[in-house]
Every structure is written in structure tokens, then in C-alpha cells.
Amino acid sequence: MSVAATLSPAADVRADFPGMVTGDGAPWHYLDTAATAQKPQAVIDAMTRALGVDYATVHRGVYGRSAQMTLGYEAARRRVAEFIGAKGEDEVIFVRGATEAINLVAASWGMAQIGEGDRIVLSMLEHHSNIVPWQMVAERTGAQIDVCPLTEDGRIDLGALEAMMTPRTRLVALAHVSNVLGSVLDARAAADIAHSVGAKLLLDGCQAAPRMALDMAALGCDFYALSGHKLYGPTGIGVLWAREEILGAMPPWQGGGAMIDRVTFEKTTYAPPPQRFEAGTPIITEAIALHAAIDYVAALGPDRLLAHEAGLARQLRDELRALNSVTLFGPEESAGIVSFAIEGVHPHDLGTILDEENVAIRAGHHCAQPLMDHLGVPATARASFGLYSDENDIAALLRGIERTQRIFG
Template identity: 85%
Template sequence: MNETVTLSAPSALKADFPGLLTPDGEPWHYLDTAASAQKPQAVIDAMSRALGKDYATVHRGVYGRSAQMTLGYEAARRRTAEFIGAKSENEIVFVRGATEAINLVAATWGMTRIGEGDRIVLSTLEHHSNIVPWQMLSERTGAEIDVCPLTEDGRIDLGALEALLTSRTKLVSLAHVSNVLGSVLDGRKAADLAHSVGAKIMLDGCQAAPRMTLDMAALDCDFYAFSGHKLYGPTGIGVLWAREELLEQMPPYQGGGAMIEKVAFEGTTYAPPPQRFEAGTPMITEAIALHAAIDYVDALGPDKLFEHESALAATLREELRKLNAVTLFGPEESAGIVSFALEGVHPHDLGTILDEENVAIRAGHHCAQPLMNHLGVPATARASFGLYNDESDIDALLRGIERTRRIFG
């Protein structure tokens, strides 16, 4: 990355992202970063080096390149811990994505700490990945799920959350930032409420990690999960952060190589965390590329990313509000995500026409069907901003919407 490039010149940042051009070399207006972020050249280069001239397996080889790759892999763990304000790199478990992170907690901590009659609290706006694992746990254990409602403008209602909590509540699991509405949770207040009844709290940080400064000590949560590919890194890797003392209490998630201390047919002993939860050959090259992505984002400043993307979302909401045919969802202050509906046009049709204009948005239920039911719609159109977006992308989207209105008018 050119060190002189800042968020004051996002058009210059676009040059770092080869995916932002069409095959014909035209600008591609990518407004689907909430689904998956485009990758800067620095990340692509790091992945290429790791797969090529630097490649070797880790933790096993006594030869030099393996030792070097092991250092790189563990450096990525330390960098991740630093990035989110973890107390120790031993609190960082590399997983395939946030989905696996949540499933891991449900299958290990959940199965040993939650029983019949206990309560798990979720909210109306959760992604399916923060609903289904807890439903599966509920079916196995007899625990029950309580659903926290939303405020009128689409935020998790912390007053309602407080009223739901009882001594039977063992876990609260909430999105730090909604992937549909962009609404931001006061994570510390939610944690304080959960802890007031002795419950643990997990935060789904998929939409927060790419655009907010994270500090696990300040948040005071117990588990935190996010995906690499939304953080401008590769697919196939994610992060589970958990308090070290909780990880030490949790049984292994999967069995195999690398997660053991000693194996015998008479019995096996397990490695300490985080290795206990990383069975098999790990995602070596993905971790190294994630390190590069974290460096890229951190150099720009997560707080500046939040400010930049929120400003773009506010501008888009202002422009869409001028169109009588548009319904907007979610709070006025959004973390770079704007969901809307165009009267008389299914979001899939809008998305198809916009694609002809080199504009990419998301159309559908966004893996949040309970939220769609709450909003009273089968689907929404969603424009989500990244660090590389600017007002030219908004202009292209608005032109595409106008063309769509003419077609369906």
C-alpha cells in the first residue's frame, strides 16, 4: 500500500484493489462489502508468497523453511491479538470463519455449561449463524431461547434485554453490528447486563472488526468472533477470541493431529489452548494473508473507516429519502450499511439491473430471515460500503435505481 494514501482520498485507495475493475477495465461499483470485502494487493501478494516460495507446513518440520513458516503463522496470531486488544495470543483460536467460531463455543462451552431449563438470549436481528447453532444446542440440552426485540429504529433494545435476563440465563449472544441494518450495539452495556445475572456474553463481530477499533478488555465480553474475508483478508479463516480461563475449561472441538499432547490407545491427553481447538494442518497461508489485511486496515485506522463508511451511508440515505418509491430500514446512524426496498420492484430484479450498470449490491434476506419477518418484507436491497468506496459509487447506484424505476414504471 502506498503509505501516503489516506481515507481523505478513497479514489486513490481503489488502485490497491484489483477486483474493483471490470474485465474491460471499467470501474466496478462494489457495494457488497458486508458480504465479503475486496482484497488489497498487499493481501494478494502475501497469500501468493505464502503459497509459493515461502510455503512449508508448520509446527512439524525441523527444516528451516518450516520453522520460518511456523514463525509467520504464530506472528499472525500475535498480530490478531494486538489488533483486538486481547490479553494474550493464547486467547486467539484460528477457525474457518465466524460461523465455525460460534459453533465451536456452542459445541464445547455450551454443551458443558448449559442444561435443561437454562436460557439463551439472542435478538431479532441476528444472522442465521448466530441463531442455528444455539437452536441445535437447545435441542440437545433442553435449554430455551429468548429473543430480545428491537427498538423502533432497528437497534437491539437493551432495556428489553435487561427485562429478559434471569438467574437461568447462561448465555447472551448478539451481533455487535447488524449485517442488515448497520445498527451498532453498545457491547459494553450488553456485557454488563449479562454479567449482572452471571451469564456469559458472545458478540458476533463480523461487521464490527473491519470498521471499528476493538478492545476486548474495554468490551468485557467473554467470546468474540469475526471472519477474515470481511476484514479484507482471505476466505477460509476466522477468529474466535475467548477469555483464556474459559478456553482452558472447554473440551476439544475436533480430534486429530496438532491438538494433542500424547496419544495412546489407553487414552489421549490434549494440548493447551489455543492448539487444543486447531486440529489438523491449520490454515497456514490464510493466517499469513490475514496478518497482511490487519496491517492494511490498522494503518488506515479503524475509527477513520467507521467515520468514512458511516458518512457514505448517511449520504445514500439522504438521497434515497428523496425518492417516494423507496422504503429505508434501520437507524439513521448506520455503520456503512443501508437496506432499502424499491416499491414495485423485487430486490433481485433491482440487483440484476444494477449489475448491468456495473453496480454490485446484495439482494435477499441476508441470512436474517427472522429480521425480514419483523420488517414485514421477504427481502431487501442492501448497499454496504468499504474503505475503497466514495461518492462515485453512490452516484452509480442512484443512476441504476432511476433506470430501474423507468423500466418498471
């Protein structure tokens, strides 16, 4: 039995995911978890209850069901805080997704703290969601963006990062795990480098949160963004974590109900965080379903999931390396994500043929066009594993690749 098999939670849990079969009941080999994770029945049930027999608004109603829903909504915030190792629930802000979380930091903290001539440091492998908001800040403030290069095997080059720091560096914004290469950042080292010049560190945790244990104090970052739908929860919800003292000094981003203390036509005063950053009717049912997703992942153990998915990634890289005309990208040790290209085959063609074999991969630039330019390709094929993935998925992918090579050979 392989190492991946001995570590695998997949045999125990795959039946919990109703989306893991095709319409005719055949197995669906879903290898696109980095884009969005399938949902366990427990999450679907929690969402259904929240939208049905439990449904009411929160924070405002004096009737019983509203009070119960408020308790559930705030319990979800506490559960997120516990899951990520936050100091307290007031450091957790619910947003629509990680993209909104980063935009919130850029528009609130960034526009207040970054000025003309200041430096913002990104890396070559960032997702567009961690590039474009900072470009907008730079355009409006006159700040400059510096791009940290990668090591030869596709990791953020921390030596180069340290050399790039200046007294004018205000922010370093990096992916905790690359959505294309699966490379894992030494977040604590990056935090120490940023803090050495008084800069703040923001981590894009979309790919890390579903795959590894998180502890904000241990990571040492100042902002952390994650997405609910990649963490086996619903779409439409994400989390911004930030240090309490930073949030307390940040101005509101959006105005409306719930984020106020008192409103008059002469002056408005604002609620403290996190309410200050949650204008309007909250993301109620999605938060409750995210709570269920976190409970599900936590019960399996994030460390176990990382070992499982990394083991599958190692196995797939070994198998692909043995095939002719296949180029692999990224480091040998990957957090469950493998990007590759086949000579003479566009990734979109490969994805189409694999779909006929009930295998789902992602083909394209993965919202990381600067990285594609760096790699010298227009797109890659990407297989990304989840907690429900197993060696049968690898075997199906390899069969589809061999068929593709015969067609294009």
C-alpha cells in the first residue's frame, strides 16, 4: 500500500460528498479543488436548515427565531477565530470572499497608510486578486509596486525579498500557498522580513486554509484572507482576519446599516470592528454553513489533510515525470497542487478530452497571468487534490493523458 493510501481520509469521507458522482452515478474524478471544493452533506444540510426552518434576520429582531439566528451567526465567527488561531472573534470580519477581503484592506488601510513614494511588495506568483487592488492603490497614491522573484523551483525567494525591503516599504502581500504551483511560503520568515522595516504582511490564505493548520500568532502576519468555498463551505463568504489594533485604526470601507453607532445628517459615528466593516444585512446563512464546513475539516485534522494531499501530489509528479513530452512546474513538495504542460497539446484541449473520461482539471492561466509570462507558457493544466481525492483519481487522469497523447501524437 502506498504512503498516500495509508494517510488517505478519502475512503472514509468520499460518500459524504454528493457531488462526487456523475449524473448516471459513475465516479467523478474531481481534480479542481483549488478552484472550488465540493461540499459535504453536513454543509448542505446546515445551509438548508438556515434557509428554511431556522431562517430569520440577525442583530435586529426581538423575536425568538431572530435571537437564535443571531447566536448561530456569531457562533460562526467564534468558530472561525478558533480555527485560525485568532486572539479573539472581534478580529474576524465576514466578507463575500478573499477578493473582497484584500480589497477591503487596500481601500481602508491601504488608502490611509500608503502614500506617494511608498513601496508595496508582491511576488511573481500572486493571484490577480492580490495584484489588482494594490495596483489601484498605487495609481491613486503614487506608491510603487516591487515584484519579488521566485527561486528556480517556484518558491517566493525570501533572500530577494529581504534585499528589496526599504524604509519606504509599507506592505508585503504574498500567497501563503500558490494556487498554480502549490509552493508553500515560510510565512513566519516573510513576516520577520516585512516587520524589520516596519511594513505589514498580508497573506492570501485561500489555498492554505483548506490544507493546513493555521495559527495567526505563529504566522506573524498582520492580515489574512481566506475563501469559504475553497474550505468546503458555500460561495459568497470569506474571512478577513487582522490584528485588533490595526482594525481599530482602520476607517470604514462601505457605509450603511449595521456598521454605525449613531447617524444624524450632521455626523455619523461608527461601530467598532468587526461590525464597522460589515455594512448591510450580514452573510447569515453562508456563515452558518461555513461553521459546518470548518467543523468537518477540523474533525479530520488539517495536518492529516496536508499529508494526504501532498502525498498525492508527489505521486502524480512522479507519474507525470515518466511520461514523454510533459513539463512539470513548481517545487517537488507541493501542497496538493500540480501544474503541468504537454508538448503539442493546449491545456484546454486536454481538459476537454479529460472531461469525456469523467476527469475534471483546470486549464488556463489560473488568474495568474504574470506567473504564466514568467513560466513562458500561455496556460497550464492544473490538477488539485482535496480531502476526498485518492489514487483512483490519479489513475483516471493518467489514462486520459495517455489517450490525449495518442490523439495528438
